[in-house]
Amino acid sequence: MSFELLLKSIATRVSLNEEEQQTFTSFFRVKKLKKKTFLYQEGDIQQHIAFINSGCLRSYSIDKNGTEHILQFAPAGWWIADMQSLLNNAPSNLSIDAIEDSEVFLIKQSEIEDMYQALPQLERYFRILAERSLATSQQRLIDALSLTAVERYNNFCKRYPSLIQSIPQKYVASYIGITPEFMSKMLSQPMKKG
Amino acid sequence: MSFELLLKSIATRVSLNEEEQQTFTSFFRVKKLKKKTFLYQEGDIQQHIAFINSGCLRSYSIDKNGTEHILQFAPAGWWIADMQSLLNNAPSNLSIDAIEDSEVFLIKQSEIEDMYQALPQLERYFRILAERSLATSQQRLIDALSLTAVERYNNFCKRYPSLIQSIPQKYVASYIGITPEFMSKMLSQPMKKG
DNA sequence: CGCGGGTTTGATGATGCTCAAGCCCGGTGG
DNA sequence: CCACCGGGCTTGAGCATCATCAAACCCGCG
Numbered sequence: 001m002s003f004e005l006l007l008k009s010i011a012t013r014v015s016l017n018e019e020e021q022q023t024f025t026s027f028f029r030v031k032k033l034k035k036k037t038f039l040y041q042e043g044d045i046q047q048h049i050a051f052i053n054s055g056c057l058r059s060y061s062i063d064k065n066g067t068e069h070i071l072q073f074a075p076a077g078w079w080i081a082d083m084q085s086l087l088n089n090a091p092s093n094l095s096i097d098a099i100e101d102s103e104v105f106l107i108k109q110s111e112i113e114d115m116y117q118a119l120p121q122l123e124r125y126f127r128i129l130a131e132r133s134l135a136t137s138q139q140r141l142i143d144a145l146s147l148t149a150v151e152r153y154n155n156f157c158k159r160y161p162s163l164i165q166s167i168p169q170k171y172v173a174s175y176i177g178i179t180p181e182f183m184s185k186m187l188s189q190p191m192k193k194g
Numbered sequence: 195m196s197f198e199l200l201l202k203s204i205a206t207r208v209s210l211n212e213e214e215q216q217t218f219t220s221f222f223r224v225k226k227l228k229k230k231t232f233l234y235q236e237g238d239i240q241q242h243i244a245f246i247n248s249g250c251l252r253s254y255s256i257d258k259n260g261t262e263h264i265l266q267f268a269p270a271g272w273w274i275a276d277m278q279s280l281l282n283n284a285p286s287n288l289s290i291d292a293i294e295d296s297e298v299f300l301i302k303q304s305e306i307e308d309m310y311q312a313l314p315q316l317e318r319y320f321r322i323l324a325e326r327s328l329a330t331s332q333q334r335l336i337d338a339l340s341l342t343a344v345e346r347y348n349n350f351c352k353r354y355p356s357l358i359q360s361i362p363q364k365y366v367a368s369y370i371g372i373t374p375e376f377m378s379k380m381l382s383q384p385m386k387k388g
Numbered sequence: 389c390g391c392g393g394g395t396t397t398g399a400t401g402a403t404g405c406t407c408a409a410g411c412c413c414g415g416t417g418g
Numbered sequence: 419c420c421a422c423c424g425g426g427c428t429t430g431a432g433c434a435t436c437a438t439c440a441a442a443c444c445c446g447c448g
Binding site: 269342343372373375376379 | 403405406407413
Binding site: 069 | 318333338
């Protein structure tokens with residue numbers, strides 16, 4: 001129920017006084033999610049942005065063969081949303097669910113603009129957030145195009161050492177773009193590199 | 195030499211008066227690039243953001259086998275930069291060059307913050323720009339993970355019908371993540387889909 | 389104690405790559 | 419005007435990577 005973590009994140013980029021903090025947090029509502037329950041399912045229309053206060057969520061798409069492809073993991077302190085759906089006001093192609101019991105803060109799409117009007121400083125925070133997410137996404141795209149499965153796995157371990165311990169490895173497989181079977185074979189082989 | 199196209203792009207998100215427009219454009223310098231000349235090469239440190247006034251640029255990385263992987267095409271009216279290098283102040287992993295004779299407007303990394311201070315409204319413009327780029331990048335990532343080469347090619351044709359006419363197909367191959375040889379074989383086969 | 393999700397293992401096969409050669413075609417210099 | 423050159427595209431044979439399908443296993447949990 002405390003917005004401590006969220007406010008701390010905001011404070012890294014812009015400073016809000018007490019009153020502004022009040023205004024800001026009033027745009028959010030709290031939601032608890034049990035492990036494996038959905039925040040959204042593919043095809044949903046109404047959309048929020050979510051800040052993870054505790055736990056961990058994931059966003060993923062399901063292809064025509066029914067295979068899941070994980071776009072993002074969001075542990076505590078991260079944001080998650082379906083940007084495509086949010087920006088175009090279109091039904092979602094992504095599903096978002098909790099991979100642990102989690103608590104998130106939600107702001108409705110329709111209220112985001114109100115938030116910016118009330119607190120224009122936040123444009124800066126979310127600009128920087130979007131820019132860093134973009135840099136990450138682009139790097140991952142290049143990795144997907146130029147690295148082998150083993151190299152992508154090693155990268156993942158380096159970048160998310162804490163996640164690797166706490167999630168089933170089939171999720172890692174789905175994130176780096178291989179099947180769980182191939183992942184298993186990969187790991188049982190004599191290690192290549194790093 | 196006229197900033198018409200750039201100002202028109204800004205005007206889609208925020209409105210600047212004459213004086214503010216002056217201030218804004220004064221941060222930029224003009225650069226002309228002949229076809230196949232570099233804006234940046236891998237390893238460069240100094241960085242700009244570039245707005246394409248005419249022509250077309252591309253950004254790409256080169257993997258350990260020497261293969262190029264195109265991250266972005268930027269025709270007139272688009273922005274291009276190496277976000278990773280820009281945000282981390284690190285040497286670039288990307289190269290950017292012109293695929294046609296082009297004219298670009300450049301703003302130095304060190305002056306971007308000055309620009310935001312002078313014209314805070316621009317945080318909004320660049321927030322929206324980054325968000326839309328993020329949505330695009332994420333969609334492309336999902337496509338890379340879940341679609342076949344043929345499907346990615348069809349997507350590319352749908353999304354960038356004008357580019358497909360004007361650039362060598364080996365660039366398209368590099369963008370969708372296949373070799374020129376495989377691209378050629380793909381196109382000579384009886385069409386699947388779309 | 390049995391159920392079920394996650395992981396492992398093996399056989400087979402598709403997708404797309406590598407290397408090498410030849411071709412097409414526009415541009416350049418003699 | 420022609421001959422040459424070079425970049426891009428094509429074609430083919432062989433191969434690496436990773437997927438698919440099926441079965442068995444492991445182990446925490448109700």
